[in-house]
């Protein structure tokens with residue numbers, strides 16, 4: 676463990692993300708946020724800050740100048756999401772402990788037929804503790820976390836609770852509008 680990793684803090688992470696996104700809110704800035712999160716995930720004391728009373732989602736930070744939100748999710752039971760997008764948002768998922776199994780999808784139709792979506796799974800992989808993945812605007816994926824306790828940190832470009840999103844059923848080739856509401860994935 677390097678001295679830099681030991682000294683990295685949540686506050687420094689928020690500052691670094693803000694600076695990167697103000698410099699470039701596009702894919703380069705988003706990739707920088709992922710790199711900052713990777714550095715944060717190496718912070719050994721961070722785990723203790725999240726060993727709280729109950730599992731669930733907590734907002735760690737909201738950055739008014741960029742819209743960025745940072746959440747921590749503490750899981751103590753297995754869970755799986757349906758394939759979904761994140762509306763107009765990009766998002767970075769990083770595991771502090773445990774792991775998240777991901778499946779990425781690509782849409783094969785042109786989106787012109789209401790309610791219809793033809794998805795192809797393009798990548799299946801595991802995000803392990805200390806790893807993070809960026810999902811750009813329009814990315815479609817599903818997630819699953821195991822029964823073992825796990826802690827996930829999510830960085831979202833904006834307030835995803837207030838935007839319309841989509842949920843997909845690849846077997847039935849359907850897409851459903853998902854209205855704004857508190858989201859869990």
Ligand SMILES: [Fe+2]
Nearest residue numbers: 759761816860
């Ligand atoms: Fe997601």
